[in-house]
Amino acid sequence: MLRKPTAQQTMLEMVTLDSLVPPDHLVRKIDAAVDFSFIQPLVEGLYCADNGRPALDPTLMFKALFLGYLFGIRSERHLVREIEVNVAYRWFLRLGLTDKVFDASTLSQNRGRRYNDSDVAQQIFDRVVEQAIGKGLVDGTVLYTDSTHLKANANKNRYDQRVIAKSRADYWDALDAAIDADRAAHGKKPLKPAAPREPDAKVTKVSRTDPDAGYMVRDGKPKGFFYLDHRTVDGRLGIITDTHVTPANVHDTIPYLGRLDRQRGRFGFDVGAVGLDAGYATTGIAKGLEDRGILGVTGYRRTTRPKPGMMARKEFTYDADCDTYRCPAGENLAYATTDRNGYRQYKSDPQVCRDCPLRDACTTNAKVQRTITRHIWSDVRDEVDGHRLTPWGKRICKRRKETVERSFADAKQLHGHRYARFRGLIGARTQCQLAAAAQKSAGFVNGMKAGNRLPAFCCLGAGHVQTFF
Structure with missing residues (x-):
């Protein structure tokens, strides 16, 4: 009824x-x-x-x-x-x-x-990280870092063209010193201190609504005004250990080493290895990790392809003992100089190249001369690139999608991380810090429920990383 x-x-x-x-x-x-x-x-x-x-x-x-x-x-x-x-x-x-x-x-x-x-939001975030460390949910042995974009509350068609200062990478001072040392080792005069290594300013689009937002132009990403959330998570249970917000026109490598040092100093992390995507595969990051005694594993970064019919740079062999490059025709390219960006220039002899049968496929230079550049930290970069091919490096690369990439996916799907709620860098930074603290607390529950049974990576001496279950 x-x-x-x-x-x-x-x-x-x-x-x-x-x-x-x-x-x-x-x-x-x-x-x-x-x-x-x-x-x-x-x-x-x-x-x-x-x-x-x-x-x-x-x-x-x-x-x-x-x-x-x-x-x-x-x-x-x-x-x-x-x-x-x-x-x-x-x-x-x-x-x-x-x-x-x-x-x-x-x-x-x-x-x-x-x-x-x-900096209350930052301090709250740090206190929550300390509680995670105290509960054994974070060990700081392997850290994964990446960035994601948050759309700013600004119309991409309403902007002014302005000249702003360029962002300065954390490793530039060390690179300047290395350039001077390399030029001295090759018998070259020091570069003039008054001459800048590169222009200190650039012309860019500045939003009339939110001037702090950066105009983002990246392959496969939407164009417009965005902020970037640079997030680091621990490899043990994926707990967030750092978040840092910049305008979207700041490259990922600019704040990375500074934020890594902050975590090591603030939380006492003994970092053994880091997992990064291809955007961090630069010589500056590789050298910074080597100086800190940290093993870096970065994604594959495709090199620039040569013009059709032209010989690629990889066809030239570097001889470290003689510090020269050898071309496919068997001729040497001798060291010429080290430029302000840290690249050694190796140049061929125009008299030899003029009669070379491979000349048309080698160079279109008016002087009939081929130039090959090699960064002064290339050896370190090659070593870091090699980590990706090791068994433990493959495990770290695979774990990236389970840690930092999953953290961003959850943030966007569940915690409103697609849009910046407030205008201005301070508002966006506060939003990301409090959102990360909330997401991290939810990770507490999952981590404590799992009983710490998820894999934890431990660094056992230089050059050796092992996975424990």
């Missing part, structure tokens, strides 16, 4: 908030795994101790933002509405069923006035 339902909303029931939240709910697991008590002592210096109206509890505020990023809630106003009706969110925030929820403007005003110029 079909019965007509009766209204139940006005019935008086005796319940507790704790009984309404399922025992296996994610917020219960995170509440048990992460200690948020550090937040209030961390930010108390930003509040007046004896004047003004009572402030919203900072722990409650950041835990509310934490919920928003954890569950991919698209805006702070929407977040407040969800807290009003979701008993699990109220339980997590220690709010009663009848407690009034703060206004959405409270979050925006605190962000703009109190926390905009502080």
Whole structure:
């Protein structure tokens, strides 16, 4: 028999908030795994101790933002509405069923006035990493780094052309010193200090809406104004250990070594190896990793193809003992100079090349001369490239998609990481740090549930990496 339902909303029931939240709910697991008590002592210096109206509890505020990023809630106003009706969110925030929820403007005003110029979000992120280390979920032996783009809140067709300073890589000072040493070893005069190694400025597109965003032009990527989230995850359980935001026109290699050093210093990581994609396969990164005693495994980077009918650079053989290149015709290309970008130039003899039967396939130079360049750190780059072909290097390359690439996929699919919610570099950086902290806390639950049974990579001396299960 079909019965007509009766209204139940006005019935008086005796319940507790704790009984309404399922025992296996994610917020219960995170509440048990992460200690948020550090937040209030961390930010108390930003509040007046004896004047003004009572402030919203900072722990409650950041835990509310934490919920928003954890569950991919698209805006702070929407977040407040969800807290009003979701008993699990109220339980997590220690709010009663009848407690009034703060206004959405409270979050925006605190962000703009109190926390905009502080590094509170970075410190919160670091504290969560320290808790992961304390629970044995992070060991810092093998780190994986990559970047992903977040679309800025800016129209790609509304911009101005401006001259801005170029980003400076972390290894440029070491490269300048190496260039001077290499020229001295070959009997060349030092380069003039006053002459710049390359132009210090460039003309680029600057958004009228969000000037901090960078105009991105990459193969296979959308064009427009974006930010880049440079993220590092630990190889043990894929826990995020660092996130750093730059405009999208900053190359991945620019901040990499600095962020790696920050993790080693801040968390005491004894990094044995790193897994990187082909975008990091540069001589500067290879040399930086060698200087730090870290084994690098990078993806394959395709070299520039020669024009049809012309001989490729790989057909010229380098003789390290004589420091010369030998062409397919058996003639030597002698060392000429070392330029400001760190490349040694090896040039052929025009008198010999003029009568060579391979001349038309070798060079179209007006002087009938072929020039081959070799970076002063090429030996280190070749060594790092060779790691990719070793058994342990193949395992690290394979693990990339299970760690940092999966981390980005989850962030975009579940945590609203496709778009920058706020304008300006500080807002984008805060978003990525809090979103990574929330995503990392969800990783706590999975890692503790797995009982640390996932593979962990350990470095056993120089040049040897072994996998343990």
